[in-house]
Amino acid sequence: MSEIGHNTGGIAADRLRSIVERIERLSEEKDALATDIREVYAEAKSAGLDVKVLRQLIRERRQDAAEIEERETLLEVYRRALGMLAETPLGEAAVARETRRRVA
Amino acid sequence: MSEIGHNTGGIAADRLRSIVERIERLSEEKDALATDIREVYAEAKSAGLDVKVLRQLIRERRQDAAEIEERETLLEVYRRALGMLAETPLGEAAVARETRRRVA
Amino acid sequence: MSEIGHNTGGIAADRLRSIVERIERLSEEKDALATDIREVYAEAKSAGLDVKVLRQLIRERRQDAAEIEERETLLEVYRRALGMLAETPLGEAAVARETRRRVA
Amino acid sequence: MSEIGHNTGGIAADRLRSIVERIERLSEEKDALATDIREVYAEAKSAGLDVKVLRQLIRERRQDAAEIEERETLLEVYRRALGMLAETPLGEAAVARETRRRVA
DNA sequence: ACTGAAGGCTGCCCGC
DNA sequence: GCGGGCAGCCTTCAGT
16 A cells, blocks of 8 residues: 555556556457448348348358367367377277267 | 359359458457457456456446447437527527536 | 156146246237337327437436446445455445545 | 426427326336246246247247238238128138138 | 337356 | 356337
């Protein structure tokens, strides 16, 4: 309490100020991007696209991407579980087989 | 149908592709910013700040800004409701008086 | 599964029926009220009132009420953030002072 | 302007007051019902029901009801189109036949 | 009929 | 892991 500058619960006011400003700055950029996205959708609409379907499409693509990501992660887990085996041709074959099984 | 390139409901595939890519690109940037914001909050937390209160503070500041905006809009509505009256010196004085009252 | 009556995912059909009926009953009443409100606006309009301004007025009054509520909540958040301080006479004075400042 | 009481754009303040109060009263009741509905959904949830599916069910039932309503209206249109014919036994038979055809 | 806003629903993120 | 809280999306309705 006797230090130079105000403080807030033991936090220097400058630190707080910095944090608030950074958050607000980032939020503004985020909002600007949201606006941009909305504008692209508007453009799509005036080009005759069905916005609802378009959103669905984007959602599905995002989902697909996430699943690929997921598969990659899983594959890595298996690789580690199999140990160095995965580094050999035989091990790779085993991993590939397992992957096919999971996908099917 | 005999044009070059596929089309989808009369929309050129290239046009659709462009739109999808732009949306996805913008969304990625938006998500990145969301991540950044989360990180700043995490930093704030580990600096000893009460994140809930911090969020409240940010919300409040944003709200205040929005309210100023709102007041402007509101004033315009009232001005229109007062009709041409607002176009006269007397009317302007009335509007100005009302504005002061509301702001105080 | 061997109990009397059908069931749906472990839920007694009667229970489900009761829930659905209650929701539908309440929804009907809600819709009826929406209709009543619309009628009052119509009456206001044919009495020469500017409906747009009237809606704005109602919104404003609601907003004001909500803000008072909000302030109470906010105060509570701050109080908690101040911790046990608020439980002491000095702390209470500080909270009261802050409240006066915010309201003014 | 020289009447007793204030006025607002030629509308008696009492009239305005009455309208505002009625709207606010009705809105409160409407909000209360919305809360009740939310509570029933909450109850359904804690009874193990899938709220999303439940909402879908309610929506479908509402839709069905609207379609029956629609059919009734349509039937009435046909009746009128058939004129007094509908008042005779032969006409009723024709209407009944038409109705069966539509439902099938 | 279209547009723009208001309210309700859904999916996500945080805290427990 | 879950349940509550919050932001974004969708739907509906008033207005033009």
